[in-house]
Amino acid sequence: EKGGYEHFMLKEIHEIPRVIDDTLSEHMDREFDLGYDKFVFVACGTSYHAGLIAKHVIEKVAKLPVRVEIASEFNYHPPPERATYIAITQSGETADTLEAMRLAKKLGNRVVTIANVLGSTATRIADETLFTRAGPEISVAATKSFISQLIVIYVLAFKLSNRIDLLNELEKISGEVRKILDNKEDIEDVAEILSKYRNLMYVGRGIAYPTAMEGALKMKEISYIHAEAYPAGELKHGPFALLGKDMPVIACVVRDETYEIMLNNIKEIKARGSFVLAISDENDEEIEKYVDHVVKLPAVNPLLTPITQSVALQLLAYYTAKLRGCEIDKPRNLAKSVTVE
Numbered sequence: 224e225k226g227g228y229e230h231f232m233l234k235e236i237h238e239i240p241r242v243i244d245d246t247l248s249e250h251m252d253r254e255f256d257l258g259y260d261k262f263v264f265v266a267c268g269t270s271y272h273a274g275l276i277a278k279h280v281i282e283k284v285a286k287l288p289v290r291v292e293i294a295s296e297f298n299y300h301p302p303p304e305r306a307t308y309i310a311i312t313q314s315g316e317t318a319d320t321l322e323a324m325r326l327a328k329k330l331g332n333r334v335v336t337i338a339n340v341l342g343s344t345a346t347r348i349a350d351e352t353l354f355t356r357a358g359p360e361i362s363v364a365a366t367k368s369f370i371s372q373l374i375v376i377y378v379l380a381f382k383l384s385n386r387i388d389l390l391n392e393l394e395k396i397s398g399e400v401r402k403i404l405d406n407k408e409d410i411e412d413v414a415e416i417l418s419k420y421r422n423l424m425y426v427g428r429g430i431a432y433p434t435a436m437e438g439a440l441k442m443k444e445i446s447y448i449h450a451e452a453y454p455a456g457e458l459k460h461g462p463f464a465l466l467g468k469d470m471p472v473i474a475c476v477v478r479d480e481t482y483e484i485m486l487n488n489i490k491e492i493k494a495r496g497s498f499v500l501a502i503s504d505e506n507d508e509e510i511e512k513y514v515d516h517v518v519k520l521p522a523v524n525p526l527l528t529p530i531t532q533s534v535a536l537q538l539l540a541y542y543t544a545k546l547r548g549c550e551i552d553k554p555r556n557l558a559k560s561v562t563v564e
């Protein structure tokens with residue numbers, strides 16, 4: 224049932240191009256009427272990271288205000304203003320997310336869910352469900368479901384802003400992901416280097432910061448290496464003290480308005496002795512001058528880099544965990560769906 228793959232996680236990563244196309248065909252032709260023009264995303268874990276990316280994309284492209292809340296913290300400070308609440312949940316059964324949905328509803332808000340499981344509790348609480356078409360995800364680590372959540376979010380943001388040009392670019396993204404899957408040996412090689420460390424720092428700026436957070440979560444979840452994510456500009460406010468030969472840094476680089484300052488941050492990191500792995504795109508000829516290794520991905524619109532970079536970071540976590548002999552599909556102490564608060 225693993226279709227020839229050694230683990231469900233690797234199989235599910237390889238399903239991503241198909242999942243992207245299926246999720247796109249589910250939502251491309253629909254009209255979105257989500258009620259208010261203010262959004263509050265609530266979610267946990269990887270789904271929360273999808274919410275952070277949603278904030279970036281919706282605020283930047285559709286120019287509508289977005290808040291993102293970790294569901295388990297939401298009860299302590301529900302926003303006073305009416306809004307459309309969007310609960311992101313693969314399983315549709317995460318207790319904290321369900322609780323936040325119930326509270327949002329009780330306070331008179333409109334509640335929508337982006338969910339993967341038909342008939343799940345989230346879909347029964349919500350006024351409306353936007354389904355992701357990831358199919359069953361067996362591995363505890365969320366991979367294809369995360370990308371399918373992002374696809375729904377992009378379609379929503381681009382439709383809200385009538386950006387047909389961006390929708391057209393989105394339609395090509397599955398082909399770009401396929402290229403990453405066809406060239407994964409480079410990622411496997413660099414996993415060999417990372418697998419020997421006890422700590423890793425992930426950095427990003429702008430839209431790449433939540434990507435870095437998701438990369439770090441995937442790494443700690445399955446390889447048991449302590450991994451933290453920081454906005455690159457925040458390192459000098461404390462974490463610089465951690466840099467050096469025992470703290471490699473994975474830099475998620477995007478060629479948008481953050482690029483130049485990100486290069487500066489990378490130079491500052493290198494000057495403090497850390498090994499730096501950059502994730503950038505194939506047209507970036509500058510980056511290799513400053514780092515120890517570059518994973519080059521197909522060049523896509525900067526707004527869509529969370530997709531390409533996350534797939535690369537999922538593979539990086541997978542191969543690192545494999546080299547460390549971890550039980551990849553069922554990491555210790557974790558459950559696929561967290562049904563207790």
Ligand code: M6R
Pocket residue numbers: 267268269270271311312313314315316317320363364365366440441444559560561
């Ligand atoms: O089913 P959900 O999307 O509500 O689950 C939320 C988190 O438990 C989940 O994303 C978790 O963080 C993943 N296992 C991480 O890979």
